[in-house]
Amino acid sequence: MARSFAQLARTAEQGHRSVHVPKEPLDQPPLTIHRLGAKELRTAARRISKVDEAVRDLARSMLLSMYAARGIGLAAPQVGVPKQLLVIDLDIEEAATPPMVFINPEITATGAALTTYEEGCLSIPKVYLDVVRPAEVELSYRDEQGRPRRLKADGLLARCIQHEMDHLNGVLFVDHVTDALSLNEELQQHGFERDHVQSIR
Numbered sequence: 001m002a003r004s005f006a007q008l009a010r011t012a013e014q015g016h017r018s019v020h021v022p023k024e025p026l027d028q029p030p031l032t033i034h035r036l037g038a039k040e041l042r043t044a045a046r047r048i049s050k051v052d053e054a055v056r057d058l059a060r061s062m063l064l065s066m067y068a069a070r071g072i073g074l075a076a077p078q079v080g081v082p083k084q085l086l087v088i089d090l091d092i093e094e095a096a097t098p099p100m101v102f103i104n105p106e107i108t109a110t111g112a113a114l115t116t117y118e119e120g121c122l123s124i125p126k127v128y129l130d131v132v133r134p135a136e137v138e139l140s141y142r143d144e145q146g147r148p149r150r151l152k153a154d155g156l157l158a159r160c161i162q163h164e165m166d167h168l169n170g171v172l173f174v175d176h177v178t179d180a181l182s183l184n185e186e187l188q189q190h191g192f193e194r195d196h197v198q199s200i201r
């Protein structure tokens with residue numbers, strides 16, 4: 001069935017405003033993801049004052065780079081852009097599910113319950129270690145259209161949001177790891193230096 005002209009026009013408009021890109025992994029993604037040891041990962045990100053097409057373009061490029069690496073979250077500092085922008089997609093195998101974009105996110109409340117989960121990061125490939133974080137968070141942010149939004153998240157989404165928001169402050173998940181023995185072992189095994197970790201505790 002052919003789509004009507006009105007439908008085509010609507011699709012074009014959505015295509016213009018939306019950041020939804022194909023999820024098939026590209027051989028040559030548009031952006032390079034910096035790795036542990038790069039100073040870009042330790043730089044605090046600035047707020048975005050205007051959500052415009054340039055911001056959406058950056059989000060699209062970040063998504064393409066994230067899908068290429070089969071990741072579920074990416075923060076702008078990881079691609080060398082010190083801006084408060086995150087992209088998250090917990091459903092990378094499902095083409096129809098739109099990704100989430102968080103601009104200037106702020107945690108407004110955290111649940112009292114803590115939970116342990118094995119995290120990884122596209123900036124520290126193959127390293128997976130347990131991190132303790134609040135199980136639930138509430139946040140405010142702007143979406144890719146610049147609309148103010150609020151969200152209460154739990155489970156993997158809450159975990160991913162907290163991990164990505166750390167990147168906006170130059171913090172990496174390995175900084176949270178309390179098991180020093182496992183940390184040293186994992187980093188060494190995958191070619192990373194312990195000196196590049198800035199332990200929080």
Ligand code: NI
Pocket residue numbers: 120121122123163164167
């Ligand atoms: Ni990360």
